[in-house]
Amino acid sequence: MAEIDHCCSTQLIDGEGEFNVVGLDNFIRTTKLTNCGLSYAVLAIMGPQSSGKSTLLNHLFQTNFREMDAFRGRSQTTKGIWIANCVGIDPFTVAMDLEGTDGRERGEDDTTFEKQSALFALAIADIVLINMWCHDIGREQAANKPLLKTVFQVMMRLFSPRKTTLLFVVRDKTKTPLEYLEPILSEDIQKIWNAVSKPESHKDTPLSEFFNVEVTALSSFEEKEDLFKEQVAQLRQRFFNSISPGGLAGDRQGVVPAAGFSFSAQQIWRVIKENKDLDLPAHKVMVATVRCEEIANEKLHHLSSNEDWLALEEAVQCGPVSGFGRRLSSILETYFSGYDIETFYFDHGVRNAKRKQLESKSLDFVHPAYLNLLGHFRFKALEDFKSRLEQMLNIGEGFAASICTSTESCMLEFDQGYADAAIKQANWDASKVKEKLCRDINAHALSVQDAKLSELVVSYEKQLGQSLSEPVESLFDNAGRDTWASIRKLLTRETGIAVSEFSAAISSFELDQSTVEKMLQDLKDYARNVVEKKAREEAGKVLIRMKDRFSAVFSHDNDSMPRVWTGKEDIKTITKGARTASLSLLSVMVAIRLDGKPGEIENILFSSLMEGTVTAVSSVDRSITTSDPLASSSWEEVMVSPKSILITPVQCKSLWRQFKAETEYTVTQAISAQEAYKQSNNWLPPPWAIVAMVVLGFNEFMLLLRNPLYLMGLFVVYLLSKVMWVQMDIPGQFQHGTLAGQISISSRFLPTIMNLLRRLAEEAQGHQTDEPPRQQCSLVFQS
Numbered sequence: 001m002a003e004i005d006h007c008c009s010t011q012l013i014d015g016e017g018e019f020n021v022v023g024l025d026n027f028i029r030t031t032k033l034t035n036c037g038l039s040y041a042v043l044a045i046m047g048p049q050s051s052g053k054s055t056l057l058n059h060l061f062q063t064n065f066r067e068m069d070a071f072r073g074r075s076q077t078t079k080g081i082w083i084a085n086c087v088g089i090d091p092f093t094v095a096m097d098l099e100g101t102d103g104r105e106r107g108e109d110d111t112t113f114e115k116q117s118a119l120f121a122l123a124i125a126d127i128v129l130i131n132m133w134c135h136d137i138g139r140e141q142a143a144n145k146p147l148l149k150t151v152f153q154v155m156m157r158l159f160s161p162r163k164t165t166l167l168f169v170v171r172d173k174t175k176t177p178l179e180y181l182e183p184i185l186s187e188d189i190q191k192i193w194n195a196v197s198k199p200e201s202h203k204d205t206p207l208s209e210f211f212n213v214e215v216t217a218l219s220s221f222e223e224k225e226d227l228f229k230e231q232v233a234q235l236r237q238r239f240f241n242s243i244s245p246g247g248l249a250g251d252r253q254g255v256v257p258a259a260g261f262s263f264s265a266q267q268i269w270r271v272i273k274e275n276k277d278l279d280l281p282a283h284k285v286m287v288a289t290v291r292c293e294e295i296a297n298e299k300l301h302h303l304s305s306n307e308d309w310l311a312l313e314e315a316v317q318c319g320p321v322s323g324f325g326r327r328l329s330s331i332l333e334t335y336f337s338g339y340d341i342e343t344f345y346f347d348h349g350v351r352n353a354k355r356k357q358l359e360s361k362s363l364d365f366v367h368p369a370y371l372n373l374l375g376h377f378r379f380k381a382l383e384d385f386k387s388r389l390e391q392m393l394n395i396g397e398g399f400a401a402s403i404c405t406s407t408e409s410c411m412l413e414f415d416q417g418y419a420d421a422a423i424k425q426a427n428w429d430a431s432k433v434k435e436k437l438c439r440d441i442n443a444h445a446l447s448v449q450d451a452k453l454s455e456l457v458v459s460y461e462k463q464l465g466q467s468l469s470e471p472v473e474s475l476f477d478n479a480g481r482d483t484w485a486s487i488r489k490l491l492t493r494e495t496g497i498a499v500s501e502f503s504a505a506i507s508s509f510e511l512d513q514s515t516v517e518k519m520l521q522d523l524k525d526y527a528r529n530v531v532e533k534k535a536r537e538e539a540g541k542v543l544i545r546m547k548d549r550f551s552a553v554f555s556h557d558n559d560s561m562p563r564v565w566t567g568k569e570d571i572k573t574i575t576k577g578a579r580t581a582s583l584s585l586l587s588v589m590v591a592i593r594l595d596g597k598p599g600e601i602e603n604i605l606f607s608s609l610m611e612g613t614v615t616a617v618s619s620v621d622r623s624i625t626t627s628d629p630l631a632s633s634s635w636e637e638v639m640v641s642p643k644s645i646l647i648t649p650v651q652c653k654s655l656w657r658q659f660k661a662e663t664e665y666t667v668t669q670a671i672s673a674q675e676a677y678k679q680s681n682n683w684l685p686p687p688w689a690i691v692a693m694v695v696l697g698f699n700e701f702m703l704l705l706r707n708p709l710y711l712m713g714l715f716v717v718y719l720l721s722k723v724m725w726v727q728m729d730i731p732g733q734f735q736h737g738t739l740a741g742q743i744s745i746s747s748r749f750l751p752t753i754m755n756l757l758r759r760l761a762e763e764a765q766g767h768q769t770d771e772p773p774r775q776q777c778s779l780v781f782q783s
């Protein structure tokens with residue numbers, strides 16, 4: 001309630017009809033009228049010019065309206081409409097002093113200031129004081145007659161008018177008691193009311209429907225001032241509690257809340273000036289709408305510049321803020337409750353609607369900060385999830401269990417943050433942010449899972465590669481009939497080990513059965529691929545291997561000793577054996593046989609290649625190729641799938657041809673070596689030389705036979721030669737070739753002779769025995 005112990009006044013509307021908005025706002029601010037809500041009253045005084053209206057108001061309410069100086073004669077003092085607060089009256093009462101009427105008839109023209117101000121007073125005031133001279137009562141030419149007519153006419157222009165109290169203040173009352181005057185006055189009023197032209201709807205409406213008529217009389221201020229003051233003091237009492245039921249301003253239907261007073265007055269005056277009809281209920285709603293909106297906007301504006309809010313918003317930009325919901329709720333509550341207080345007296349529906357708008361706008365305004373905060377919570381929860389998961393995995397926790405625990409704890413953390421950020425004014429939904437967090441967590445978990453599984457897969461593939469690659473290569477080195485069976489066995493064993501270890505390793509991931517099966521199958525396929533890849537690699541080197549195999553078998557005997565071609569060996573058989581071994585190697589390399597199906601390939605290859613069909617085909621008749629099992633690019637006949645083929649039949653033929661061509665030289669070499677050996681070991685001269693020697697040496701031979709001494713000498717030479725032959729191992733020296741034998745013998749000849757002579761000399765000189773000749777002889781034969 002406004003409490004002000006002095007009068008404050010201002011001109012509300014000037015003589016030209018201009019509304020003094022600034023003045024009124026100042027008046028409202030100074031008198032704190034806004035705080036009154038609905039607890040205020042407005043009264044207006046109308047009456048002829050210089051009828052003592054200002055004087056009466058000033059005495060009644062201690063206002064300071066301008067009064068005419070009594071010594072300067074009667075002339076118009078008040079121009080337009082003035083307002084002032086009534087000092088010491090409870091409730092707060094606004095008094096309006098209207099420009100005095102000049103007592104002339106105005107006809108039906110509503111645009112005169114007199115009518116406009118009368119209409120304004122009736123629309124705004126709860127109590128209208130009609131100031132009139134006592135001597136005008138019952139007079140036909142009364143000064144207030146046009147005024148009343150105006151009042152009644154304009155009242156018709158107010159839709160759904162409120163019931164206004166018309167307080168007739170009879171001035172300069174005579175000795176005639178008021179009880180006698182009042183019926184005459186009522187009669188005068190009724191006559192005027194009847195004479196006023198009314199709209200059809202109000203044709204029979206009685207005056208009492210619109211007005212609450214009261215009459216009071218005052219003694220002359222000029223002549224009986226003391227009495228006047230005394231009566232004024234009594235009259236003043238009637239204005240206390242005027243808004244209570246039964247009070248002077250008892251009808252409160254059309255009252256506008258004090259917060260809307262300024263706007264309401266401005267709007268009413270604007271409508272009056274535009275000469276439009278005033279719909280007071282609609283006006284009331286309009287005032288409520290505008291004022292509630294203004295107040296709501298003001299609250300929103302204050303919210304946007306609130307220091308606490310700005311600090312909170314800034315803090316949210318940087319990171320999570322604890323107690324966000326509590327702090328924001330308190331800030332919002334300040335403005336929402338402020339709005340409620342200021343708009344309390346306005347139309348309920350309008351007020352609520354505007355409150356909802358204020359809430360909605362305010363929440364929209366602060367919502368980005370809330371989302372920002374949730375973003376921080378989401379980010380933090382995700383980061384915590386990542387670090388917690390890493391920690392758990394580092395200490396060896398199971399993957400699925402780690403994911404579950406980390407997810408639970410970070411979601412709990414998010415929920416706590418979310419609960420902390422919630423405000424009581426709104427039920428903000430964080431489900432989308434939460435869903436996003438879940439998606440992020442799942443995506444991260446999935447990526448970590450993929451990385452971990454990839455690591456495992458790579459390590460097991462590496463392990464499989466190591467355990468298969470070299471052993472398979474080694475098996476191909478010694479390729480034979482059981483090679484593929486051994487490879488299959490190796491593959492099965494190593495795959496089994498890897499699969500069981502891998503299954504155990506991925507069990508903590510708790511993957512679904514189909515994924516696990518697929519991964520295991522991939523690992524098995526990988527192992528198989530390693531073998532297949534190795535087989536293809538080896539197949540590319542098959543010709544070299546075949547040649548190696550050939551030369552290994554061809555050049556070594558059964559004891560793996562290098563073969564010496566002495567002429568006794570059966571080169572044909574050895575060649576066949578070597579080729580068989582090579583063909584056997586080729587048959588191993590022809591196709592991948594991991595499925596364990598028995599293959600007929602070896603038989604086909606042997607029958608086709610070893611029996612010389614290939615050579616025959618190439619040289620005899622091209623038409624034979626149609627029956628050649630190797631004249632094909634696939635091994636369909638022996639049920640080998642195309643993807644298992646390493647070397648096609650045609651390639652086999654070509655390889656075999658190449659192989660034979662390239663190994664033929666080795667065979668030729670062996671045959672040559674054998675021939676050379678034979679030749680080098682045949683030391684007897686040719687038969688023709690023997691015959692020539694016999695014919696030509698017949699005389700010398702006969703000479704030797706005739707002389708025994710020659711024969712003896714010949715025998716000694718023979719013995720010496722034999723000793724030399726044995727001692728020097730002449731056949732052995734010639735085994736490495738003729739030239740090498742000659743060089744070796746020539747280098748050893750002299751030392752051997754010397755050695756022999758030295759030993760003979762030693763025997764003859766140093767060791768005298770009983771039977772020296774026999775011993776010498778045995779030495780020679782021993783040598």
Ligand SMILES: Nc1nc2c(ncn2[C@@H]2O[C@H](COP(=O)(O)OP(=O)(O)OP(=O)(O)O)[C@@H](O)[C@H]2O)c(=O)[nH]1
Pocket residue numbers: 048049050051052053054055056066067068069070071073074075076077078079099100101171172219220221222223
């Ligand atoms: N006879 C008589 N004169 C009065 C009375 N009260 C005031 N006056 C005189 O009437 C003259 C006009 O007084 P105001 O109070 O200025 O009258 P007003 O009606 O406000 O005048 P306007 O605002 O110009 O219309 C002054 O000289 C007063 O002394 C009264 O009760 N009786």
